[in-house]
Amino acid sequence: MGQLPQSVLDFIEKNSQHHFDITCELAQIPAPSNHEEKRAEWVKNYLESFGAQGVHIDKALNVVWPIGVTEDNPVVVMMAHTDVVFPDTTPLPLEIRDGKIFCPGIGDDTTNLTTMLVIGKYIQEQGLKPAGDYGVLIVANSGEEGLGNLKGTKEICETYAGRIVEFTTFDGTFSFLCDNAVGSHRYEVTLKTEGGHSYGAFGNRNAIAFLASMISTLYTVKVPPYGKTTYNVGGISGGTSVNTIAQSATMLYEYRSDDQRSLAEMEVMFKNVIEAYRAMGVEVEVNVLGIRPCRGDVDMDKLGTMVKRAQTMLKTHTGLDVPTGSGSTDANIPLSLGIPAICFGLLDGAGAHTREEWVSIESLKQGLPLCAEYMLHYFK
Numbered sequence: 001m002g003q004l005p006q007s008v009l010d011f012i013e014k015n016s017q018h019h020f021d022i023t024c025e026l027a028q029i030p031a032p033s034n035h036e037e038k039r040a041e042w043v044k045n046y047l048e049s050f051g052a053q054g055v056h057i058d059k060a061l062n063v064v065w066p067i068g069v070t071e072d073n074p075v076v077v078m079m080a081h082t083d084v085v086f087p088d089t090t091p092l093p094l095e096i097r098d099g100k101i102f103c104p105g106i107g108d109d110t111t112n113l114t115t116m117l118v119i120g121k122y123i124q125e126q127g128l129k130p131a132g133d134y135g136v137l138i139v140a141n142s143g144e145e146g147l148g149n150l151k152g153t154k155e156i157c158e159t160y161a162g163r164i165v166e167f168t169t170f171d172g173t174f175s176f177l178c179d180n181a182v183g184s185h186r187y188e189v190t191l192k193t194e195g196g197h198s199y200g201a202f203g204n205r206n207a208i209a210f211l212a213s214m215i216s217t218l219y220t221v222k223v224p225p226y227g228k229t230t231y232n233v234g235g236i237s238g239g240t241s242v243n244t245i246a247q248s249a250t251m252l253y254e255y256r257s258d259d260q261r262s263l264a265e266m267e268v269m270f271k272n273v274i275e276a277y278r279a280m281g282v283e284v285e286v287n288v289l290g291i292r293p294c295r296g297d298v299d300m301d302k303l304g305t306m307v308k309r310a311q312t313m314l315k316t317h318t319g320l321d322v323p324t325g326s327g328s329t330d331a332n333i334p335l336s337l338g339i340p341a342i343c344f345g346l347l348d349g350a351g352a353h354t355r356e357e358w359v360s361i362e363s364l365k366q367g368l369p370l371c372a373e374y375m376l377h378y379f380k
């Protein structure tokens with residue numbers, strides 16, 4: 001990993017302000033998961049503004065730019081996501097102070113995306129071609145956040161099934177590199193009982209009481225010993241009024257693990273609890289909100305090579321020794337399919353998933369050459 005070529009350094013210097021400007025522009029465009037249309041349109045127009053060919057928006061709202069991709073050649077995928085966790089449909093508030101850009105979604109994942117796009121501009125301007133017998137897909141993907149349920153990545157992995165040889169997603173900050181998948185199962189569980197008047201029908205069963213009991217039961221579970229496994233009840237609702245025996249109560253429940261065996265054991269346990277309450281005559285509806293798989297049968301040598309390469313570049317450009325670990329990212333889907341995949345960030349910042357989120361403006365100047373070196377590995 002030597003010094004970047006002079007043409008890249010010149011390009012970066014010339015485009016540093018441009019990078020900052022488009023980051024601020026894109027950051028303000030609202031893009032709640034499943035409604036990424038405006039950002040997708042912006043990205044497509046941006047890519048076409050410097051002459052990118054074949055750019056299209058697929059049915060999952062991914063913006064896809066294929067470079068040297070034929071009918072059936074292998075493909076390398078690099079992506080960053082357009083969606084944000086914020087439901088806003090009007091422009092997101094942006095503020096610049098203290099050397100930082102403040103905006104909901106600025107780090108997760110706007111800046112990573114604009115950094116990748118600016119290096120795409122270099123690739124186009126130089127007329128670079130993929131370095132091996134593969135094509136490259138540069139993707140601004142949809143649906144990474146919770147409600148998106150990895151929709152965009154799933155679509156890419158389906159469309160290019162059996163062809164993806166390496167997969168990288170730029171997400172998060174410089175501080176962490178994800179090479180393992182935390183799988184999760186997420187549910188909405190609704191309990192129904194006969195209910196009735198709190199005085200007149202006293203003795204009838206109360207859905208809230210049964211839900212409380214079910215939650216207590218779920219919290220007695222000792223997690224399986226493989227990997228790191230967690231569970232959480234993240235919301236409850238139900239009932240009608242103070243003098244009504246509740247007929248219905250609902251909770252949001254999830255469990256996660258970075259080991260498939262634990263996930264499987266947690267599923268058995270969860271289903272047994274559900275059946276136990278059904279056996280008591282309580283109606284239980286289970287609605288699956290999302291299933292994210294763990295890492296499958298990945299070639300660990302190939303994955304290790306990708307990790308090492310990214311860590312070396314991170315060290316060069318940021319000085320950090322970046323640790324690896326598991327996460328819940330777009331890399332989950334390729335990892336579950338046995339494709340070597342990693343996720344790391346091109347910025348320094350904090351406050352992801354809060355309205356106080358920020359990125360350091362100085363870090364944009366580290367992220368751009370880092371991204372250049374990483375992406376240009378795949379080009380000649």
Ligand SMILES: [Zn+2]
Nearest residue numbers: 108109144171
């Ligand atoms: Zn993200």
